[in-house]
Structure formats: structure tokens, C-alpha cells
Amino acid sequence: MTEMVEFAKMNGLGNKILVVDMRGRDDRVTPEAAVALAAEAETGFDQIMAIHDPKIDGTDAYIDIINCDGSKAQACGNGTRCVVQALSAETGRKAFTFQTVAGVLNAVEHEDGMISVDMGKPVFEWNRIPLAEEFHDTSRIELQIGPIDDPVLHSPSVASMGNPHAIFWVDRDPMSFDLGRFGPLLENHPMFPEKANITLAQVTGKDCLRTRTWERGAGLTLACGSAACAAGVSAARTGRTVRKVTIDVASSPSRQPLVIEWRERDDHVVMTGPAEWEWSGHLDPVTGAFERDAEAGASAK
Numbered sequence: 001m002t003e004m005v006e007f008a009k010m011n012g013l014g015n016k017i018l019v020v021d022m023r024g025r026d027d028r029v030t031p032e033a034a035v036a037l038a039a040e041a042e043t044g045f046d047q048i049m050a051i052h053d054p055k056i057d058g059t060d061a062y063i064d065i066i067n068c069d070g071s072k073a074q075a076c077g078n079g080t081r082c083v084v085q086a087l088s089a090e091t092g093r094k095a096f097t098f099q100t101v102a103g104v105l106n107a108v109e110h111e112d113g114m115i116s117v118d119m120g121k122p123v124f125e126w127n128r129i130p131l132a133e134e135f136h137d138t139s140r141i142e143l144q145i146g147p148i149d150d151p152v153l154h155s156p157s158v159a160s161m162g163n164p165h166a167i168f169w170v171d172r173d174p175m176s177f178d179l180g181r182f183g184p185l186l187e188n189h190p191m192f193p194e195k196a197n198i199t200l201a202q203v204t205g206k207d208c209l210r211t212r213t214w215e216r217g218a219g220l221t222l223a224c225g226s227a228a229c230a231a232g233v234s235a236a237r238t239g240r241t242v243r244k245v246t247i248d249v250a251s252s253p254s255r256q257p258l259v260i261e262w263r264e265r266d267d268h269v270v271m272t273g274p275a276e277w278e279w280s281g282h283l284d285p286v287t288g289a290f291e292r293d294a295e296a297g298a299s300a301k
């Protein structure tokens with residue numbers, strides 16, 4: 001049996017996250033372990049954020065992101081805030097620099113416990129999102145679902161935040177759509193060769209949006225941070241909102257919003273929101289076998 005590693009069950013606005021401490025080892029959390037952990041009621045998650053030793057100077061850790069179906073993701077906004085909170089609790093430090101497969105991210109925990117992550121620059125080029133077809137203008141692409149003369153969803157804005165996103169603009173509450181039905185069709189649409197995260201976004205004011213997301217590799221989640229970033233950027237890009245928006249994540253049980261700012265000065269997207277620790281345990285990164293720590297140990301983290 002592999003040596004067990006520490007992990008924490010956390011969430012970002014309800015997005016279920018396992019933060020797994022893989023520092024000091026060369027192996028990875030296997031897709032099989034991810035699928036096994038996802039299948040258990042206690043450890044059911046949307047993403048694993050596996051913290052590895054840094055690979056390059058100037059970074060604190062390399063983060064491997066794994067969806068609950070065992071596939072890899074290039075970005076996870078809510079999970080990154082969870083990693084910051086876990087490392088801040090461990091070290092007392094407030095600022096961190098992480099490397100992911102998509103690049104280097106800076107993050108900081110504020111005095112009030114909110115966490116800001118610099119999610120980098122959005123990408124709009126069709127072949128870098130990627131799309132299967134060339135679109136000169138990706139702020140509105142030809143794609144629809146439902147009857148041809150009366151589509152339920154159509155003309156999404158598309159962008160990459162390291163991972164691919166399609167934002168469908170809706171004029172009523174995103175919770176009133178059957179996203180559980182349309183999500184998988186759109187995630188796997190031939191337009192998206194690497195699949196896509198599918199978000200419904202309702203503009204509720206010049207500086208606010210309400211969103212709901214079907215996640216690639218995870219399905220209906222309670223919240224998705226990188227989707228909120230893509231929605232905020234796409235809303236500003238299309239003139240629907242200003243560049244700093246408050247996102248009410250419709251499906252989130254938390255009533256706290258996410259704040260997304262697409263900074264003019266450097267084109268970077270900064271996401272600010274909470275993270276919450278739930279409990280800690282140990283797991284086998286090869287099989288996914290796990291044990292929950294006793295509460296006393298858990299509260300000491």
C-alpha cells in the first residue's frame with residue numbers, strides 16, 4: 001500500500017474541493033483514486049487540488065488539478081482559493097505563487113479572510129480556446145441548442161481562462177433552465193475539441209451578473225470560479241457590464257458573491273471570494289482509500 005498523504009475537504013462557494021498534500025513525493029494522485037474518492041459520499045468532490053513541490057524558482061508549489069471524472073483541468077478558481085487558505089493556515093503566510101499547467105498564478109489572503117487570485121490574462125483566439133472552427137470574433141459565436149427557429153440557448157461568448165469556457169447570455173434566472181440536460185450536450189459539442197465548461201449568465205446590473213455552470217469533467221456544480229472569471233470578462237468585452245463585477249453564483253448555497261475584476265492596466269483577471277475548510281483526513285493517492293481524522297486532530301488541521 002502507498003504511504004497515505006494528508007488532505008482537507010474544503011469548498012469554495014459550495015464547489016467541492018479536496019486539497020491533497022503531495023509535497024515531498026514524486027508520484028501523482030491517480031485518475032483511479034480520483035474516481036474512487038468522487039464516488040464516496042464523504043469525499044465526493046468536483047476538483048482535487050494536489051499540492052506538489054515547486055518545479056521552478058519563485059513559486060511555492062506546483063498544483064495539479066483533477067476533475068471528479070479523473071480528467072485534468074488547467075484552472076480552478078475556487079480550488080485555488082482553498083489551497084491558499086490551507087497553506088495560510090499551515091504557514092501563517094498570506095501571499096503565494098503557484099505554477100499550474102496553464103502558467104504561474106499569484107494569490108493573497110486578505111485581513112478579512114477573503115482570498116484574491118490573479119487568474120492571468122483571458123484568451124480569445126479561437127484556436128487557443130480551442131474551437132474546432134475559425135471565428136474572427138469569439139465574443140459571439142454561432143452555436144445553438146433547441147429548435148432551430150427558436151433556440152433555448154444560442155450565440156455564446158467563448159474564452160479560455162487556462163480552461164475553455166462558453167458563456168450563454170440568458171434573460172431570466174439561470175436556475176430556471178434545464179442545464180442538467182443541455183450541459184452535457186454542449187460540453188461535448190464538436191465545436192469544442194477539448195470540451196468546454198458551460199455557463200448561463202444573466203446580466204442583473206451594469207456591475208453584476210448571476211451565473212450557473214455545467215463543468216467539464218464534473219457536471220452540475222454549485223459554483224465555478226474560472227467560469228465566473230470568463231463570464232465577467234465576456235460581459236465587459238461585449239459592453240454588457242463594466243470591468244469589475246459582482247457575481248451572484250445562483251447555485252451556490254453561500255450567499256457570498258465573487259468579485260471579478262478584469263484589470264485595465266495589465267489585462268489580468270482577479271477573482272476575490274471565500275474558501276471554507278470542512279474536515280481533514282489521510283488518503284492513498286493510488287487507490288483513493290481514505291480515513292477521516294478524529295475531530296480533535298481535524299480542528300488542529
Ligand SMILES: N[C@@H](CCC[C@H](N)C(=O)O)C(=O)O
Pocket residue numbers: 015046047067072073074075076077078079163164197215216217218221223224225226227
Ligand atoms: N471549479 C473550477 C473549474 C474546474 C475545471 C473545469 N471542470 C475544467 O475541466 O476546466 C473553478 O472554480 O474554476
